Amino acid sequence: xxxxxxxxxxxxxxxxxxxxxxxxxxxxxxxxxxxxxxxxxxxxxxxxxxxxxxxxxxxxxxxxxxxxxxxxxxx
Amino acid sequence: xxxxxxxxxxxxxxxxxxxxxxxxxxxxxxxxxxxxxxxxxxxxxxxxxxxxxxxxxxxxxxxxxxxxxxxxxxxxxxxxxxxxxxxxxxxxxxxxxxxxxxxxxxxxxxxxxxxxxxxxxxxxxxxxxxxxxxxxxxxxxxxxxxxxxxxxxxxxxxxxxxxxxxxxxxxxxxxxxxxxxxxxxxxxxxxxxxxxxxxxxxxxxxxxxxxxxxxxxxxxxxxxxxxxxxxxxxxxxxxxxxxxxxxxxxxxxxxxxxxxxxxxxxxxxxxxxxxxxxxxxxxxxxxxxxxxxxxxxxxxxxxxxxxxxxxxxxxxxxxxxxxxxxxxxxxxxxxxxxxxxxxxxxxxxxxxxxxxxxxxxxxxxxxxxxxxxxxxxxxxxxxxxxxxxxxxxxxxxxxxxxxxxxxxxxxxxxxxxxxxxxxxxxxxxxxxxxxxxxxxxxxxxxxxxxxxxxxxxxxxxxxxxxxxxxxxxxxxxxxxxxxxxxxxxxxxxxxxxxxxxxxxxxxxxxxxxxxxxxxxxxxxxxxxxxxxxxxxxxxxxxxxxxxxxxxxxxxxxxxxxxxxxxxxxxxxxxxxxxxxxxxxxxxxxxxxxxxxxxxxxxxxxxxxxxxxxxxxxxxxxxxxxxxxxxxxxxxxxxxxxxxxxxxxxxxxxxxxxxxxxxxxxxxxxxxxxxxxxxxxxxxxxxxxxxxxxxxxxxxxxxxxxxxxx
Numbered sequence: 001x002x003x004x005x006x007x008x009x010x011x012x013x014x015x016x017x018x019x020x021x022x023x024x025x026x027x028x029x030x031x032x033x034x035x036x037x038x039x040x041x042x043x044x045x046x047x048x049x050x051x052x053x054x055x056x057x058x059x060x061x062x063x064x065x066x067x068x069x070x071x072x073x074x075x
Numbered sequence: 076x077x078x079x080x081x082x083x084x085x086x087x088x089x090x091x092x093x094x095x096x097x098x099x100x101x102x103x104x105x106x107x108x109x110x111x112x113x114x115x116x117x118x119x120x121x122x123x124x125x126x127x128x129x130x131x132x133x134x135x136x137x138x139x140x141x142x143x144x145x146x147x148x149x150x151x152x153x154x155x156x157x158x159x160x161x162x163x164x165x166x167x168x169x170x171x172x173x174x175x176x177x178x179x180x181x182x183x184x185x186x187x188x189x190x191x192x193x194x195x196x197x198x199x200x201x202x203x204x205x206x207x208x209x210x211x212x213x214x215x216x217x218x219x220x221x222x223x224x225x226x227x228x229x230x231x232x233x234x235x236x237x238x239x240x241x242x243x244x245x246x247x248x249x250x251x252x253x254x255x256x257x258x259x260x261x262x263x264x265x266x267x268x269x270x271x272x273x274x275x276x277x278x279x280x281x282x283x284x285x286x287x288x289x290x291x292x293x294x295x296x297x298x299x300x301x302x303x304x305x306x307x308x309x310x311x312x313x314x315x316x317x318x319x320x321x322x323x324x325x326x327x328x329x330x331x332x333x334x335x336x337x338x339x340x341x342x343x344x345x346x347x348x349x350x351x352x353x354x355x356x357x358x359x360x361x362x363x364x365x366x367x368x369x370x371x372x373x374x375x376x377x378x379x380x381x382x383x384x385x386x387x388x389x390x391x392x393x394x395x396x397x398x399x400x401x402x403x404x405x406x407x408x409x410x411x412x413x414x415x416x417x418x419x420x421x422x423x424x425x426x427x428x429x430x431x432x433x434x435x436x437x438x439x440x441x442x443x444x445x446x447x448x449x450x451x452x453x454x455x456x457x458x459x460x461x462x463x464x465x466x467x468x469x470x471x472x473x474x475x476x477x478x479x480x481x482x483x484x485x486x487x488x489x490x491x492x493x494x495x496x497x498x499x500x501x502x503x504x505x506x507x508x509x510x511x512x513x514x515x516x517x518x519x520x521x522x523x524x525x526x527x528x529x530x531x532x533x534x535x536x537x538x539x540x541x542x543x544x545x546x547x548x549x550x551x552x553x554x555x556x557x558x559x560x561x562x563x564x565x566x567x568x569x570x571x572x573x574x575x576x577x578x579x580x581x582x583x584x585x586x587x588x589x590x591x592x593x594x595x596x597x598x599x600x601x602x603x604x605x606x607x608x609x610x611x612x613x614x615x616x617x618x619x620x621x622x623x624x625x626x627x628x629x630x631x632x633x634x635x636x637x638x639x640x641x642x643x644x645x646x647x648x649x650x651x652x653x654x655x656x657x658x659x660x661x662x663x664x665x666x667x668x669x670x671x672x673x674x675x676x677x678x679x680x681x682x683x684x685x686x687x688x689x690x691x692x693x694x695x696x697x698x699x700x701x702x703x704x705x706x707x708x709x710x711x712x713x714x715x716x717x718x719x720x721x722x723x724x725x726x727x728x729x730x731x732x733x734x735x736x737x738x739x740x741x742x743x744x745x746x747x748x749x750x751x752x753x754x755x756x757x758x759x760x761x762x763x764x765x766x767x768x769x770x771x772x773x774x775x776x777x778x779x780x781x782x783x784x
Contacts, residue, residue: 023563026318029325030146031567032184042570046359049455050464052570057180057212059353059570061451066565 003074005039006051006067013040014072022069031060033070087128087135089169090247091160093192094176095185096143097571099204101125102234103176103243104140105583114587117159117168120152120756122485123591124168131244139170145184147191147287148321151488155295161195162287164297172252173199174243179209179216179231182340186221186332187325190258193225194283198252200228202243207233208572213343220339226255235577259327261286264320269313276305290317352573356445362452369445370471373436377429377475378506384428392421411605414612419604422685423597426478426746429506430592431585433472433479438584442576447568454566460548461555462499463492464566470496470547473503474540477747478596481754482588491560497754498764499550501747502740504543507686511738512539514690518710519731542739546771592750599749607655607684614653622648650695655680669737669773670730670780672718679737686743729783733776741772 008014016037019025032055033039040054052061094100105112108127115124125140141160142153149155160168173192177185182203192199203216218229228251232239246252261283262270273285292298292306310317356362396413403409440446446468454464462470465487472480480500487493513536520535613619626645633641650656651674659677666676674696682689690709697712716725742748742765751761 024565026148026321026325027150027565027567029322029329030148030184030187032181032187034326034329043353043357043451045357045451045455047455050451050566052353052357052451056183057214058184061447061566061568061570063454063566066567 002071004068005041005053005062005070005072006064008039008041008072008074010041010044013038013075015039015075016070017073018071020069020071024066024069028062028066028069032056032058033060038075039070039072087137088171088247088250089137089139090172090174091139091141091168091170092174092176093141093157093161093188094143094204095145095178095181095188097569098143098176098178098181098185099234100143100176101140101583102577102580103174103202103204103232103240104138105579106234106237106240107243107247108138112583112587114591117156117165120156122152122156123587124156125587129244129247131248134248136247139168144188146188147195149291153488158287158291159295159297161192161197162284163195164295171198172247172250173197174202174247174252175199176202176204179203179205180212180214182216182221183329183332183336186225186335187328189225189227190328190332191283193227193255193258194261194281195287196254196256196281196284198254200230200246200252201225202239203229203231204234206231206238207236215341215343217339217341221335224335224339225258227253235574257283259324259331261324263327264323265289266313266315269309269315272309273306277302286320290321353448353570356448357452362448366449366452369440373433374475376436377432381428381432381475385425388421388425388428392417392424395421410612411608415605415608416601419601419608420597422604423593423600423746426476426592427589429476430479430482431589433475434483434588435581435585437468437472437479437483438581439576442574442580444571444573447570450566450568451570458564460551461492461495461558462551463487463489463496463564464568466492466496469500470503473500473505476505476507477501477503477744478592478750479588481747481750482592485754489560489562489564491558491562492564494558494755494760495551495554497751497760498554498767499547501742501744501751501764501768502543502546502550504540504739505686505744507744508539508738510687511689512536512735514693514709514713515726515731515735518713518726519728539735539739542736546740550767550771595753596746596749599752600746603745603749604684607681610654610658611650611681612653614649614656618652619649622652646695647697650677650692668780669776670727670733670784672725674716675725675730675734679741679743682743684745686738689738689743727784729780732783733780736779737772737776739772740768740775742768 003014004020005014016033016035016039018035019028019033037055042052042054042059044051048064050061050063051067052059053067092100092104104125104127107129111129112125112127115126116122117124122142127138127140129136129138139160141157144154144157147158147161149158159165160170161173163169175185175189175192177189189201201221203218209216216231218231222229228246230239230242230246232243234240265286267282269289270282270285273279273289274282277285277288279285279288289306289310293303293310295303356365396417399417400409400413403412437446440449449467450464453467457464457466466484468486469480469484472483477500480503481497484493484496484500487496516532516535520532522530522532525531525534622645626641626648629641630638656677658680660673662676662680663671663673666679671679677696678689678692681692693713694709697709697716713726714724717723718725748761748765751764752758755761
């Protein structure tokens with residue numbers, strides 16, 4: 001089963017395996033969401049709101065639907 | 076380094092500053108240019124064109140501050156501009172040199188854009204900004220490694236601390252920029268023969284530029300139709316998958332960058348965690364409570380502080396009109412100037428304190444990094460209504476004034492979400508509605524307590540604010556289902572490290588936004604106010620003349636005590652018989668079901684200039700005189716108005732509530748109209764908005780009157 005970034009528990013780290021195909025793929029990649037990078041869930045907005053991931057030195061907020069385009073492996 | 080490519084010194088060299096969002100690009104721009112800035116427009120889009128000049132050792136340089144972007148691939152209007160200027164597609168803005176600003180802590184993301192620029196063959200230099208934060212985070216950068224890999228000059232700065240600014244000035248002055256052949260070989264992802272055809276067709280010498288044209292030229296409206304169809308045909312003919320090529324390019328680029336960064340960056344593990352503040356500010360409960368608290372403080376401040384300069388401006392223009400009219404001979408020219416143009420300009424200037432203060436606060440919130448947290452918190456609650464997390468800023472501003480709100484909608488990248496935000500923001504209850512509400516509530520709502528502690532008048536006022544919010548949500552939902560767009564809505568926003576605001580940047584924002592408003596929206600506002608003045612002061616000549624003649628006869632016989640009363644009566648009669656008066660009578664059949672007579676009709680038309688004009692127009696109609704400060708007098712007069720047919724009070728509960736609801740929804744503000752015109756680049760949306768809001772106001776007021784009467 002594919003694990004995607006929207007299912008990472010808070011403060012848990014994961015390694016990006018692949019960015020799934022979608023029109024937003026390029027946007028995610030240019031922000032630095034690249035296979036091999038480690039991301040940590042920094043914070044999650046209530047009621048299924050956006051999720052903020054720590055990637056390198058930055059915190060980037062994505063909607064759940066966008067996070068579900070990032071295939072990860074939990075660490 | 077390389078020789079200068081400047082033509083003989085007729086023009087000063089043009090330097091474009093570019094970088095990712097939040098890297099301190101604008102701080103560098105502000106420091107370099109100071110107050111020598113100009114705000115213009117790029118053709119066809121609402122993106123501000125910020126240019127400025129820098130004088131250093133007697134030489135003059137033109138600096139362009141480009142909108143922040145993560146790559147050359149455009150996603151929003153802002154990024155299209157960066158794309159166009161850097162691809163040198165617009166002859167007018169072609170930069171001679173490019174200064175690329177990178178956040179030292181975000182080296183790889185910055186290098187992504189930087190290497191694209193290198194591939195475009197631009198003459199450039201890199202600035203590694205925020206060196207202080209990198210040091211604090213235990214990040215050490217070996218700039219020489221980066222220089223070895225890229226071959227362009229590199230500076231390390233801390234623009235907030237004003238460190239390294241002189242080096243930037245010196246670099247620009249020495250024209251110490253350089254050009255590299257390429258960073259990646261684009262032919263690896265796009266067949267060279269296609270690129271060569273594009274190069275030939277558009278007379279490009281650079282392959283990467285040809286690739287960019289191939290990728291985005293089709294969507295760029297500034298490129299001629301013929302060329303666009305040529306690109307389209309070429310793509311179809313070769314059956315080439317551009318998106319795949321773009322992904323491939325991104326991968327290759329990042330692979331090389333990662334190897335550079337590995338060599339150049341030494342990072343000692345960071346022990347302390349910075350997420351402490353976010354635990355509170357992004358808390359599912361306290362996060363919202365704190366946001367509400369901050370809003371409350373901001374509005375308190377705006378209402379308390381803005382009223383002082385606004386009163387001064389008001390007084391100044393009244394005095395100016397007075398002294399000009401005493402200087403000029405009486406006549407149409409004098410009254411055009413003193414009653415049309417001067418109050419018209421005053422009507423523009425009066426908004427400056429609110430706009431400047433609101434944008435000041437917004438800039439502080441933005442600069443500290445808090446604003447993107449608000450977007451993060453609110454996005455989930457905005458989306459069901461077709462709005463974006465970023466829509467919260469315009470909506471909240473709308474409580475003070477819709478004008479800065481509409482102006483702030485510019486940051487929303489998605490067209491549909493931006494239009495919905497602009498359309499609904501004027502429905503928020505702005506401060507100009509307050510005087511109308513106060514008069515009418517005082518008239519029909521008793522000043523007593525319900526449940527022992529809630530003031531009924533305050534409760535009514537709160538209800539009107541809620542009504543505005545309901546109007547916003549209803550309209551947004553409606554538009555969400557009507558408007559169609561191919562664009563996908565997304566939220567990808569950086570939550571920057573919390574920092575103290577940069578006051579120079581805050582001041583520049585306040586100054587620039589006010590200036591934009593005055594010069595861009597001001598023209599429309601001035602034009603409408605002159606038209607309204609003509610309609611209110613002219614009428615069929617015979618009637619107007621006979622009123623004046625009668626009044627002179629009366630004045631000649633009157634005792635000194637009677638004179639003010641006669642003058643008030645005369646101005647009331649003149650207004651009734653002016654074109655606006657005639658229009659007011661003409662619309663009476665239409666507004667009678669709302670409980671209004673023709674006198675209220677006149678006030679409705681006149682207050683299209685601005686809602687608060689309702690109060691002064693009503694005062695003139697009922698011959699109260701110019702002193703509208705006295706709310707009690709107005710209230711007493713209104714209370715005495717009797718409907719000649721039914722014998723009932725004109726301002727009964729049903730009519731007053733119907734009027735309040737009408738003012739809650741109607742587009743009674745030409746300044747908002749002018750700003751919407753500016754922000755949507757045309758008359759289509761402001762017209763739809765006016766018709767819609769008027770219809771909404773009419774139907775709601777009709778409903779309220781029919782239920783209450």
